[in-house]
Amino acid sequence: MTKLIELRKEVATTGETVPFTYTGLSEEFPQITNHEQLNEEIARQALRYLQAIGAEDALIRVIKRPEFQSLRDRSEPGI
Numbered sequence: 001m002t003k004l005i006e007l008r009k010e011v012a013t014t015g016e017t018v019p020f021t022y023t024g025l026s027e028e029f030p031q032i033t034n035h036e037q038l039n040e041e042i043a044r045q046a047l048r049y050l051q052a053i054g055a056e057d058a059l060i061r062v063i064k065r066p067e068f069q070s071l072r073d074r075s076e077p078g079i
Contacts (some may be wrong), residue, residue: 004038004042010037011035047059
């Protein structure tokens with residue numbers, strides 16, 4: 001997760017493209033080649049962490065709060 005956050009900071013300052021020179025990340029996350037894939041992997045790792053510590057119920061309760069309504073109302077095109 002730390003590597004992904006560091007890469008996210010670097011991408012934010014350099015633009016949308018993930019730098020190929022970022023050490024260690026290509027071995028662990030070879031599928032990440034752009035900004036969107038990086039965001040998805042950060043979300044995936046965060047959810048895995050929440051599962052590992054048994055916080056799934058807390059996540060669901062937090063997402064149901066009014067201030068996170070925008071997370072529940074999103075829909076994908078074509079779905």
